[in-house]
Amino acid sequence: YEGVLAETASLLQTGQQLRQGITAAIEREDPQRIQWLADGGPAGISVASAPLDVAPLLQEHLYAEKNSVVLTSATLATQGSFEYIRQRLGLEEARELLLGSPFDYQRAALILVPRDMPEPGARQYQEVTHHALFELCRASEGRALVLFTSHASLHAAHAAIRAPLAQGRIAVLGQGIDGTPQQLLDALKRNPRSVILGTASFWEGVDVVGEALSLLVMARLPFSVPSEPVFAARSALFEEPFTQYA
Incomplete structure (x- = not known):
């Protein structure tokens, strides 16, 4: 009882x-x-x-508690300035150092932006996208990472290009379909004639040395969903949220 x-x-x-x-x-x-x-x-x-604003919390619980704080990243600066990140993180007083990349983009990289793609809402958009992925991955003989913003798009591309690329002995590996992110990266390193289709965790922190990863494709840019509560509330603070915050 x-x-x-x-x-x-x-x-x-x-x-x-x-x-x-x-x-x-x-x-x-x-x-x-x-x-x-x-x-x-x-x-x-x-x-x-x-x-709504993390700056006061960081000031109270991090900056005020430490003698010094070092922030380092390849993406802290925007158009050569730290103004945006300083405002967002409440960094009123900070010494700045912006270093250029040692990578020779002019000689070692080629950027392709298709101009003939249909609108994402068009009926033929997915078919055209899959054909472009097939042609790109075949030309690079694998050695590719394709980034998606949704699992549905990833699964659709996996189903569309896997068999055609297999005819050229190029393996297509889908995140959540053929293994975990680490398993897929290990498979690419063992067999460069592979294409990884990834989302979420693959957008950051991927490091493959050498020519095993030579092609990077972004099927769509990873903009936040406008209706997501935090994004919507913080967007309301800007006059032009798409260019200033998104």
């Missing part, structure tokens, strides 16, 4: 804490926070909250 009472009291306390948390997230009108409900499918609906 005492055990049942103790368990009931514990469940009641947990329920009260959940109620307080949900009430605070939904009813509290804090202009500096973003609140929304997220449908997690089988996991149910969750209440989410995020800061």
Whole structure:
């Protein structure tokens, strides 16, 4: 009997804490926070909250607690300036150093931007995209990484180009279809006549030395979904959100 009472009291306390948390997230009108409900499918609906501006939090919990903080990345600067990242991260006082890339893009790289692609909403868009991927990967004899912004597009391309490229002894490896990201990278290093179709984790941090990876294709640029709550709320802070924030 005492055990049942103790368990009931514990469940009641947990329920009260959940109620307080949900009430605070939904009813509290804090202009500096973003609140929304997220449908997690089988996991149910969750209440989410995020800061509109992370700069004050970084100032309080990181910069103020350290003697020095070093930020380094290949993508911190925008058009040769650190102004955007300094504003977003609240870096009022910082010494800057912008170093050029040692890679000789003029001699060692070729950029292709197709001008005859149909609009993404057009009926023939997917077919034309798959044909272009086939031609590019055949010309490069594999050694390719193709980046997608959705798993549906990745699966469709995998089904369309796998058999045609296999006739030229070029393997097509799809993320989530033929293995994990690391397994696919290992397979490419072992057999350069391979094409990796990837999304999400493949957009950052991929390092393949030498000619095993010689072709990079971005099927679509990875812009955030305009209706995504955090993106929508922060976009409202800019006069031209597409050019200033997206």
